[in-house]
Amino acid sequence: MDLIDLNVCIRSMVHLLEIVERTPNLQCLTVTFAVNFDERYDIENYSEMMTAKFRPLINLKHLAFSTKLDNGAATNERLPFDRIQLFIDQCHLKTSILRKVTLKFDYIVFNENLWSTIVRYKNTFDRFDFYASFIADDRASIIRIIPSNNDHFDYHIEDGDPLHPQARFVHIYSLPFAFDKLHGFISCSELSFRSSFLSVRHLYLTRTRLACPISFELLTRRMPNLISIDCNFSFAHGHNKKVSQLIFDQDIFKYVRFFRFISYCSSKHCDCCTLTSQLIDRMPRLQCLITSVDPFEYAQHPLPSIKRLDYRQWDFKSIYRLPEYIPHLSTLFFYYTISSVRELSDIISSLYMRIPSLKLISIKVRQTNCSNGVSIEKIAQQALVRMQNKDNRLRHLTLNCKFRIVEFFLQNM
Numbered sequence: 001m002d003l004i005d006l007n008v009c010i011r012s013m014v015h016l017l018e019i020v021e022r023t024p025n026l027q028c029l030t031v032t033f034a035v036n037f038d039e040r041y042d043i044e045n046y047s048e049m050m051t052a053k054f055r056p057l058i059n060l061k062h063l064a065f066s067t068k069l070d071n072g073a074a075t076n077e078r079l080p081f082d083r084i085q086l087f088i089d090q091c092h093l094k095t096s097i098l099r100k101v102t103l104k105f106d107y108i109v110f111n112e113n114l115w116s117t118i119v120r121y122k123n124t125f126d127r128f129d130f131y132a133s134f135i136a137d138d139r140a141s142i143i144r145i146i147p148s149n150n151d152h153f154d155y156h157i158e159d160g161d162p163l164h165p166q167a168r169f170v171h172i173y174s175l176p177f178a179f180d181k182l183h184g185f186i187s188c189s190e191l192s193f194r195s196s197f198l199s200v201r202h203l204y205l206t207r208t209r210l211a212c213p214i215s216f217e218l219l220t221r222r223m224p225n226l227i228s229i230d231c232n233f234s235f236a237h238g239h240n241k242k243v244s245q246l247i248f249d250q251d252i253f254k255y256v257r258f259f260r261f262i263s264y265c266s267s268k269h270c271d272c273c274t275l276t277s278q279l280i281d282r283m284p285r286l287q288c289l290i291t292s293v294d295p296f297e298y299a300q301h302p303l304p305s306i307k308r309l310d311y312r313q314w315d316f317k318s319i320y321r322l323p324e325y326i327p328h329l330s331t332l333f334f335y336y337t338i339s340s341v342r343e344l345s346d347i348i349s350s351l352y353m354r355i356p357s358l359k360l361i362s363i364k365v366r367q368t369n370c371s372n373g374v375s376i377e378k379i380a381q382q383a384l385v386r387m388q389n390k391d392n393r394l395r396h397l398t399l400n401c402k403f404r405i406v407e408f409f410l411q412n413m
Contacts, residue, residue, distance in 0.1 A: 004059070009034050009068075013046060013083040021055050028062040035068045037078065046083055054090050063091060064102035069183070069204075077135070079108045085117050092124070100127040104179060107169065110134040110142050122152050122174060130174040133158070133183055142170045151175065154195045158184030158206050187215035187247075188222050197223045205231040216248035216279065228258035246275040248282070256283045260290040262312060274298045294318050296325045304328050307357075311335070314366075319347060323354035333362040338379055345383035348408055349391060361408045377401040384408070 003023045007030040010016045016031060065084055067076045084103075092098050101121060122128045134142055136157075146153050154177070158169040171184050175194065180201040191197070200223045205214060214231070261276055277298045280286060286303065289295070290310040296318035306326045311334040322329060332351070338344060352358055365376050384399045400407040 004028070006030070008032070011037055013080060013087065014049075016087070017049065017054065020057060024055055024057065025059055026057050027059050029057070029060060030064045031066070033065075033067050033076070033079070037076075047086060050083075050086050050090060057091055058097075060091055060098050062100040062102070063088060063098060064104075066102075066104040067106045067108070069106040076106055076108050079105060081105075081108070081114050081117075088121070099125060100129075101125050102129045102178075103132070104130075105132040106183065107133050107135060110136075110170075112145075115145060119152075128174060129178040131171070131177075131179050132173075133169050133171045136168040136170045142172075146172065154192050156184065156190050156192065158186065182223070186212070188218040189215070191222065198225060201225055202228045203230065205229070206233055213245050213247050216246070218249070218251075220251040220253055225255060226253060227255050228260075229253075229256055230258075230260045232260065232262040233264070246279065248275075248279055251282070253283045255285060257285055257287045259283060259286055259288070262290070262292045264292075296321050299325055302327065307331065309333070320350065322351065327355060328357050329355050330357050331360045331362075332358065333364075336363045336365050338365050338376065341379055341382045341386060344379065345386040345390070348383065349387045349394060352394060352397070352408075352410060353391065359410050363406045365404055365406055376404060376406065380406045 002025055004025055004027045006019075006023055006026055006028070008016070008019055009032045010019070011034045020026065020029070065088075067079060088101060103118075103121075118130055122130070130153075136142060143155065143157075146155055152175060153172055154175055155170055155172045158171060169184055171182075173179070173195070177195050177197055178199055180199055181204065182197060182200045182202075183204045184207075185203055185205045203219075203223060203226055214233070219226075259280065261279075263276075276291065276293050277295045277300070280289065280295055280299075280303065281301060284305060286305050288308040288310075289303075289306055290312065292312045294311070294313070294317055302325050304327055306329060308331040309322070309326060309329060314335045314337060316334045316336070318325075319334065322332070336344075336347075348361060351361060365380075380399055380401055384397060387394045387397060394410070396411045398409050398411060400409070
């Protein structure tokens with residue numbers, strides 16, 4: 001094949017060998033490990049196969065490896081770095097034009113052999129970009145190998161509740177920082193000023209159980225080009241429930257279009273709801289909001305830029321206030337407890353009639369005893385008929401039910 005640029009997702013290193021055997025003219029190869037990667041797919045004699053049968057990629061200029069970060073999988077402990085190293089070394093031996101190597105690994109196990117290889121690569125290639133989040137069983141030993149005056153690498157610590165020491169990670173990256181994603185963020189004070197994060201467009205906050213507040217202070221200055229912020233965490237409040245769990249300044253997130261805030265608070269007195277609303281007010285271009293707290297319960301101003309709302313909590317109290325606060329909504333997802341056909345049809349028809357831009361309403365449903373054993377599909381179908389009979393505009397409304405998800409879609413008239 002005459003491919004010169006290939007971006008591929010693999011399930012094993014043997015799978016990669018089979019691919020490159022058919023693409024000898026590659027100049028740029030980007031490899032991502034599948035979420036279901038299993039090293040058992042790799043045959044025992046991989047090293048011999050690699051050394052004896054590997055077809056030289058004599059035109060290769062840029063090689064990149066990365067893992068997929070999956071919310072369902074805690075780590076990538078099975079990452080076969082020794083095989084990745086062998087592949088890179090063979091590519092470098094076979095060609096003198098391989099100048100750029102990029103490695104991005106999420107939540108992997110640290111060992112000194114791996115690290116010595118990373119240091120060697122930094123001194124070997126003209127451009128070597130590295131970012132890995134390491135599982136910190138022995139955090140001190142990891143940090144000890146990166147002196148504070150090291151000009152090639154920097155790090156930050158993702159530290160959580162002291163009662164859950166297994167949820168600690170060390171993020172190490174090459175300098176200058178060259179990636180568009182940063183993981184494990186807690187506050188700017190945890191980041192070294194030796195690193196510039198101007199390249200960061202997507203910020204993922206810590207996923208550990210927190211015993212300290214999340215701080216957005218100075219974030220717009222350290223990462224002015226952010227377009228998405230992803231927060232999915234729980235707070236360990238302890239006995240001090242008066243301390244704010246979110247801290248932010250008056251700066252505006254000028255370019256943020258995506259904001260996910262899923263908080264599993266251990267306290268009913270947490271101020272997440274009120275503070276989240278204030279934080280969203282500082283995102284004037286926000287288009288997609290995914291949240292587990294009701295931001296409109298304490299909202300002070302409309303949010304006309306939002307096009308998609310995904311509310312992941314039962315009993316959405318502000319459902320009837322949406323036309324007032326997000327008048328240009330096009331896609332809505334929320335959780336709902338079905339009690340009657342009439343209630344469901346009234347909610348859906350009201351939203352469609354009061355928000356002209358609304359196209360899709362997707363609902364994760366559960367039933368109450370009031371439904372008298374009638375299936376979710378039948379209730380939704382009866383609600384659809386009732387709406388279409390009630391309003392002529394909704395005759396173009398269609399229904400799809402699957403796995404307790406009820407979807408209403410308004411087709412173009």
